[in-house]
Each structure stands twice: as structure tokens, then as C-alpha cells.
Amino acid sequence: MYSISSESPAHPDIVALIAALDSYQSALYPAESNHLLDLTQLPGHTLIMMVIRDRQLNAVGCGAVVLNSDGSGEMKRVYIDPTHRGQQLGEKLLAALEDEALSRGCHTLRLETGIEQHAAVRLYERSGYQLRAAFAPYEEDPLSLFMEKLLVADLRLAGL
Template sequence: MQISLESPAQPDVVALIDALDAYQKPLYPPESHHGIDVAALSAPNVLFAVARDGQGRAVGCGAIVVGTEFGELKRMFVRPESRGQGIAAQLLGFLENEAKARGCLTFMLETGPSQPEAIAFYARSGYEHRGPFGGYGPDPFSVFMEKPAA
């Protein structure tokens, strides 16, 4: 498997993002969807990584929006058929290292309570629960977590 920073504006990567949206949209009301689109993922302050299998297929993606106070993890997704191989952990580690190299000292994320596997994964990866951050407000459909850069 290969993980690298890539443009999100590629057909196979857009298909990953579409698969993530198809999974998440039925779980939460529209006002509780906080995903960002391909244009926002292409901004200069966004680190967007793609995991590709041995045949070059995009099997996972994720991003960190690097801000002045923290980096926000966005759009983490691994195709269901590729899960259980440690891809998410490698992708997360890659993104965190890239963000740290750019001076990011804290990582934040927002996910939802209907995704207990994601919450457990982030907890195993060192993220702890916290209150809303940035432009988020309290939302019963949001779980907020943070991790200091090591």
C-alpha cells in the first residue's frame, strides 16, 4: 500500500468521497453534516492523503485542514472491503506527521455518535472527547475529539 498527498479532484478519489457521503447522509440530519467538498479539500491549507493498494486503486482517504490554532481531521474513509488491514491507522499517522511537519500542535475532529467504530478508532489513536471547537456549536449528532501532537 502507498499513501501520499494527492489532489482530491480525481475520479477515483471523488468516488471515495461519494461513498463516504452515501454512508453518512442517512445517519444524521442535513444540518449535522459537516463534510467539506472537493473544492475545499483542494485549498492550500489542506493536506489531502490517499491510500492506494498494490494495483493503484484508491482505497482510503483523509484530510487535515491546517489552521492557525489546530488541524482539523476531515473526510477520513476506508472502503469497507479494505478495512481491517490497518489502512486507517496508517493514513491517520501519515496525515498527523505531515501536519506536525507544518507546525500543527493539536488535532481536532468532529464525528457522529452513530459511528461507534470511528469513535473507538480515534480513541485508540490517542484522541480524547472534548466540547465543540472552531465554528461548531453543541449538537447531539456530533462527537468532538482532540489530540495533542506528540
């Protein structure tokens, strides 16, 4: 049994998960292709941070959405501990993040991921994200993939 809840990006459990993610990505890509945003430096109202905990309350996954003023958001820092993969925790985490983003007026989510993160790419594809061109502040990078998902099929319904 796992639970998903909102938590501060400064919580030691989340800091540890993000450190593991950074270590993993740093082994795959050169520094210029790693976009390691420090979520603790963002204003709280622009950030959705969630953690997955197991029965013993150990943090086994995390993910965030950085909300933009234009109604879009960027998925960041999605990570599931390797010993807990294969249980659809990634799908559940993305759904929770998307639901919270939508409740805060976000109509579109974007993300950047690396070409060597095959499981992550499959997760995003299964969850409805589609390839797109680089978006600000990123530039095209042969080691990056950029993806997007509309949370509201008709933006007129969102009052936009």
C-alpha cells in the same frame, strides 16, 4: 501491500471515495448534522489530502487535515472502503496525516464525528484522540462527538 501518498482532493478517485462517505453519512444523520466540507474549495496551502492505494493502485481510503493559522488543524473526510477495513489502514492513514501536519507546524488536531460511527470513534480513541467540547465553527450537537489530540506534548517545544 498498500501505499499512502498526498493527492489533490479533486482527483477522481478521491471524489469517488468522498461521495461514498457522503452517502454513508447521509443515511445515518440529518442534513443539519452532516458537515460535508468541499475540500476542493480550500486553498492548497491549508490542506493535507492523502489517499491509500492497493497493489493495483485502486484508491481504497482517504483523509485530510485542514490547517488553521493558529497551529491547529481539523481532521476531515477520513474514509476506508468497507472491503479494505480490518487491516489497520485507518491507523496508518491517521499517522501519516499527523506526521505531515506536524511537519507543517500543526500542534493540535481536532475532529468532529457522528455518534453512530462506532468504528471511527474506536479508531480515533486507539490513536490517542480524546473527547472534548465542540469547537468553532461547530455547535454542540447530540449526534456529534468532538475529539482532540496534541501532536506536541509541550507547546513550548513547538516555539509557541
